[in-house]
Amino acid sequence: MDRLRCLLVVSVLCMAAVAVSGVRKLECSEHRDQECEISNFTIVESMDLSEYEFPDHPHLSFGTYPHSDDSTYVVTITKELADILQATEKLEIQNVSLQTMVLWNNLRILDASHNSFYELVVEPGQNYQLRELNLSYNRFQSIDFVLALPSLRTIDLRHNYLESLDMSLFSMATELWKINLANNRIQSIATDGTMYLPRLSNLLLNDNLLSVLDASEWHFNMLQELNLARNRLRYLSMCEVNHSFPHLQTVYLDENRWDCAHLNATIRQLHALSIKPMRHYDQDDEERCGRNVEGICCY
Ligand SMILES: *[C@@H]1O[C@H](CO)[C@@H](O)[C@H](O)[C@H]1NC(C)=O
Ligand SMILES: *[C@@H]1O[C@H](CO)[C@@H](O)[C@H](O)[C@H]1NC(C)=O
Ligand SMILES: *[C@@H]1O[C@H](CO)[C@@H](O)[C@H](O)[C@H]1NC(C)=O
Ligand SMILES: *[C@@H]1O[C@H](CO)[C@@H](O)[C@H](O)[C@H]1NC(C)=O
Ligand SMILES: *[C@@H]1O[C@H](CO)[C@@H](O)[C@H](O)[C@H]1NC(C)=O
Numbered sequence: 001m002d003r004l005r006c007l008l009v010v011s012v013l014c015m016a017a018v019a020v021s022g023v024r025k026l027e028c029s030e031h032r033d034q035e036c037e038i039s040n041f042t043i044v045e046s047m048d049l050s051e052y053e054f055p056d057h058p059h060l061s062f063g064t065y066p067h068s069d070d071s072t073y074v075v076t077i078t079k080e081l082a083d084i085l086q087a088t089e090k091l092e093i094q095n096v097s098l099q100t101m102v103l104w105n106n107l108r109i110l111d112a113s114h115n116s117f118y119e120l121v122v123e124p125g126q127n128y129q130l131r132e133l134n135l136s137y138n139r140f141q142s143i144d145f146v147l148a149l150p151s152l153r154t155i156d157l158r159h160n161y162l163e164s165l166d167m168s169l170f171s172m173a174t175e176l177w178k179i180n181l182a183n184n185r186i187q188s189i190a191t192d193g194t195m196y197l198p199r200l201s202n203l204l205l206n207d208n209l210l211s212v213l214d215a216s217e218w219h220f221n222m223l224q225e226l227n228l229a230r231n232r233l234r235y236l237s238m239c240e241v242n243h244s245f246p247h248l249q250t251v252y253l254d255e256n257r258w259d260c261a262h263l264n265a266t267i268r269q270l271h272a273l274s275i276k277p278m279r280h281y282d283q284d285d286e287e288r289c290g291r292n293v294e295g296i297c298c299y
Contacts, residue, residue, distance in 0.1 A: 025053040035092065037061040040071040049080055058089045065094035065114065077101040103128060103145070113137050113156070122148035135160065136180070146170060154178040158204075161185065167218070168192040176200055182227065183207040191217040198222060206230050206252060206280055215240040227252040229280035234259050238269045248273075252280040253296050260291050260298035267293050 028036035036057035043049070054060075063072040074096045077085075082102040085091070090109040098115035103122050109132045117138040122128065122145045130149050136158040143157065143165075152173040162184035168191055170176060177199045186208040196219045203226050205213075210231040223245040228236075233256040241248060251270065253263075270277050279295055289297035 023053050024051060026055060028055050028057060032061065035059045035061045035090075037064065038072075039064050039069060042073045043077075043081065044073070044075045045078075049078075049084065054084055056087060058087065060085070060088050060090070061092040063094060063096040065092070065096075068095050072096050075099055103130065105129060108132070110134065120145045124148075131175075143169060147172060149173060150175075152176050154180075156180045157184065159183045163187060165189045166192065168195055170197060171195045174198055177222075178202040178204075180204045181208070185209055187211070189214070193217060194219065196221075201225065203227070211257075213237075213240075215244040218244040220245055222247055224249045225252075226250070227280060228256065229253065230255040232257050235262050236266055238266055241270075241275070242273060248275050250276045250278055252278050254279040254281055255283075255297065258293075258296065258298040260293065263293045263296065263298040267296075 024041070026038040026041060028038060031037070036055050036059060038055065038060070039062070041052060062074050074093060076099055079102045082104045086104045086106060088104075089106055091107060092111045093115070094111060095114040098112055098117050100119040101112070101117070101121065103120060105127050106129060108129050110130060111134040113134050113136040115138055117135060118140055120135075126148065128149055129151055131151050131153045133149070133152060133154070134156045136156045138160050140157060140160040141162060143162070146152070146155070146169040150172045153175050154177065158180050159182075162181065163186060165181065165186055165188075167189055170179065174197065176197055178201060180202075182204045183206075186205070187210065189210070191214070194217050199222055200220045201222055201224050203220070203223060206227040206229040208231050210228070210233060213228065213233060213236065215237070224247060226245065226248060229252040235258075236253075241251075267277050277294060277296065289299070291298050
C-alpha cells in the first residue's frame with residue numbers, strides 16, 4: 001500500500017514537471033531565406049517527442065552546418081518523428097550525429113552529410129518521392145534502400161564504408177543522372193542481369209579498391225563522365241566501354257595499376273572513339289612511376 005502511494009506521488013510529481021516545463025516550440029531562425037533553420041535541441045532514441053513543437057515549413061534545416069554551434073543533436077528520426085515531419089519536402093540535417101532515419105513519402109531533397117548515418121529505413125508499398133540524396137561523409141555499408149527510391153536523380157555516397165555494391169539496386173531509378181560512390185572501400189561491383197540507366201551522365205568510382213570493372217551488363221547510353229582514378233585496375237575492356245557507354249566523353253584513369261602495353265592500346269582506342277583520357281589528381285606521375293602513357297602511370 002505504501003509502495004503504491006509512493007508511486008502515485010512520484011507520477012503526480014512527474015506530471016507536474018511536464019506541465020511546468022510545457023512544450024517547447026522550436027522557432028525558425030531569421031538568417032536563412034527559404035529555409036527554416038532550427039537548432040539548440042536534442043533528439044535521442046526513446047525520447048518523448050511531445051516535448052517539442054516543430055514548425056510547419058516545407059524546407060527544414062536541423063542544426064547550423066557548416067558552423068556548428070554544438071547545440072543540436074538529432075541521433076535518430078523515428079517513425080513518430082517522420083510522421084510529424086510528413087509535410088516537409090526538403091530536409092538538411094548535417095553534422096548533428098544522426099545515425100538512423102525513417103523516410104517519409106513527401107521528402108524530395110535530403111542532405112544528411114557529415115553524420116554517423118548508417119541506416120535509412122524504407123517501408124514496402126510506400127510511394128517515396130526522394131530525388132536528391134546526399135549521404136556523403138557517413139557510415140553506410142549497404143544501400144538496399146535505393147530499391148525503394150524510383151524517383152532518384154542524384155545520389156552522393158562519397159566517404160562512406162561501402163565494400164561491395166550491387167549495381168542492380170539502381171535499376172528502378174531510371175531518372176538518375178549522377179551517382180557518386182567515390183572514397184569508399186569498394187572492391188567489387190556486381191550486376192544482376194542487363195541494366196539500363198538511360199539518363200546517367202556521371203559515374204564517380206574514384207578512390208576505391210576496384211581491381212576489375214565489369215561493365216558488360218551495363219547500358220548507360222548517356223554516360224559522359226566516368227571517374228576511375230585511384231583504384232587497382234590493370235585493364236579496361238574497350239569493347240565494354242564502346243558498347244556500355246556509347247556517349248562517353250571523359251574517363252579519369254590515373255593512379256591505378258595499368259599494364260603498360262594494355263594502357264598504350266587502350267589510350268589509342270579511346271582517342272579513336274573521341275574519349276578523353278584524363279588525370280583526376282595533379283601529381284607528377286612521370287617522376288613517381290617511371291613509365292607512363294600520356295602522364296598516366298603504368299607498370
Ligand atoms: C537553448 O535552449 C535552452 C532551453 O532548452 C535555453 O535555456 C538556452 O538559452 C538556449 N540557448 C540558445 C543559445 O538559444
Ligand atoms: C561538426 O560540428 C563540430 C562541432 O559540433 C565541429 O567541430 C566539426 O568541425 C563539424 N564538422 C564538419 C565536417 O563540419
Ligand atoms: C553533399 O554534401 C557535401 C558536404 O556537405 C557537399 O560538399 C556536396 O557538394 C554535396 N553533394 C551534392 C551532390 O550536392
Ligand atoms: C564501337 O561500337 C560500334 C557499334 O556499336 C562499332 O561500329 C564500332 O566499330 C566500335 N568501335 C570500336 C573501336 O570498337
Ligand atoms: C606505346 O606504344 C608506342 C608505339 O606504339 C611506343 O613507342 C611507346 O614506347 C609505348 N609506351 C609504353 C609506355 O609502352
